[in-house]
Amino acid sequence: MKTLRLGxxxxxxxxxALPTLADAPAIGAAAPAFELKSVDGKPFSLxxxxxxxxxxxxxxxxxxxxxxNGYNDRMRDMAAAYAKxxxxxxxxxxxxxxxxxxxxxxxxxxxxxxxxxKDPGNKVADLYDARRTPEVYVVxxxxxLLYHGRIDDNSxxxxxxxxxDLKNALDALLAGQPVSKAETKAFGCTIKRA
Amino acid sequence: MVALLLARSVxxxxxxAPKLAGEVDAKGLxxxxxxxxxxxxVVNFWATWCVPCxxxxxxxxxxxxxxxxxxxxxLGVSIDLPKDMPKVEKFLATSAPDFPNYIxxxxxxDQDFIESVDPKWGGELPFTVVYGRDGKKAEVLSGKQSYxxxxxxxxxxxx
Numbered sequence: 001m002k003t004l005r006l007g008x009x010x011x012x013x014x015x016x017a018l019p020t021l022a023d024a025p026a027i028g029a030a031a032p033a034f035e036l037k038s039v040d041g042k043p044f045s046l047x048x049x050x051x052x053x054x055x056x057x058x059x060x061x062x063x064x065x066x067x068x069n070g071y072n073d074r075m076r077d078m079a080a081a082y083a084k085x086x087x088x089x090x091x092x093x094x095x096x097x098x099x100x101x102x103x104x105x106x107x108x109x110x111x112x113x114x115x116x117x118k119d120p121g122n123k124v125a126d127l128y129d130a131r132r133t134p135e136v137y138v139v140x141x142x143x144x145l146l147y148h149g150r151i152d153d154n155s156x157x158x159x160x161x162x163x164x165d166l167k168n169a170l171d172a173l174l175a176g177q178p179v180s181k182a183e184t185k186a187f188g189c190t191i192k193r194a
Numbered sequence: 195m196v197a198l199l200l201a202r203s204v205x206x207x208x209x210x211a212p213k214l215a216g217e218v219d220a221k222g223l224x225x226x227x228x229x230x231x232x233x234x235x236v237v238n239f240w241a242t243w244c245v246p247c248x249x250x251x252x253x254x255x256x257x258x259x260x261x262x263x264x265x266x267x268x269l270g271v272s273i274d275l276p277k278d279m280p281k282v283e284k285f286l287a288t289s290a291p292d293f294p295n296y297i298x299x300x301x302x303x304d305q306d307f308i309e310s311v312d313p314k315w316g317g318e319l320p321f322t323v324v325y326g327r328d329g330k331k332a333e334v335l336s337g338k339q340s341y342x343x344x345x346x347x348x349x350x351x352x353x
Contacts, residue, residue, distance in 0.1 A: 064245075066243040067243075131316040131317075131318040131336065131337075132316055132317055132318035132319075135316070150305075150317075153303055153304065153305070156275055163303065184305055185304070185305040185308045185309065185315075185316060185317045186304055186305065186308075186317050187241075187273050187304055187308070187317045187318075187319060188316075188317055188318055188319070189244060189245075189318070189319065190244075190246055190318040190319060190320065190336070190337040190338065191318070192246070193337075
């Protein structure tokens with residue numbers, strides 16, 4: 001029976017293995033450290049950002065994905081609102097189909113007040129096993145991953161959101177409470193890997 | 195004679211254009227897959243707003259034509275919103291698949307639908323699930339695939 005179970009487990013692993021994608025860090029595990037440059041040429045280090053902020057929100061975003069673009073205003077507004085509470089929002093563009101210049105122009109066009117980083121060769125997307133845009137990760141001061149998933153449950157219409165999951169997670173964390181729904185999913189565009 | 199004239203005035207291609215097979219929720223999709231038991235079933239999730247989905251779709255059309263006689267069925271599931279129905283119908287008319295395409299029923303939490311298809315699916319599109327002849331899930335393919343990748347996924351299950 002044990003052998004059968006092991007056999008089934010191995011078949012399961014073989015069948016669902018997604019080559020080229022690393023395992024996603026689990027909630028409570030260390031968020032992988034990285035350094036990247038923002039689209040305006042400034043260096044960014046996650047370790048430094050953790051030290052100087054209560055929480056860091058990493059958002060894998062795109063310039064051409066309708067699902068990601070559906071959140072442009074919400075990302076801009078949330079970033080501004082939570083900056084006052086010590087939360088730093090950071091955009092990461094890992095699409096090899098979208099250039100630094102295009103990403104910079106997109107950030108400017110939508111009034112992003114948060115840093116937007118370019119992830120050449122999608123190395124950081126691989127570290128986090130980020131698959132889609134938008135996909136967000138919340139990292140605490142101790143470098144642990146506290147939330148992973150969607151911004152909310154309605155990319156199409158902000159007025160019809162019934163589950164503002166990222167907001168709920170941040171509000172809980174800022175109030176010293178555990179995050180009730182730490183992993184969520186939504187449809188999105190595949191990150192265009194190199 | 196009048197009937198003949200009327201009949202001739204209707205463009206024939208409009209009748210032949212592939213239409214949506216209907217709406218599905220998680221349960222309906224599971225039933226559609228189960229109805230194909232005995233075949234290798236390829237379920238592809240796509241959307242008109244998804245560029246790599248549109249790019250790989252012709253390969254699924256080609257795959258279905260090439261492997262139909264050997265026992266492969268393809269099912270498409272559009273994740274488009276109801277407001278984009280005209281785009282979905284236009285896309286199907288242009289790409290002319292010989293396999294049924296459904297549209298995901300609107301409403302409910304998308305997370306529940308995603309999890310029901312596969313717990314490993316993050317919601318990224320395109321996404322493809324291959325089921326063996328026994329109806330069991332055999333492989334999942336995340337992101338845009340090549341024709342060779344689709345072919346490899348089905349061929350190994352036809353042996």
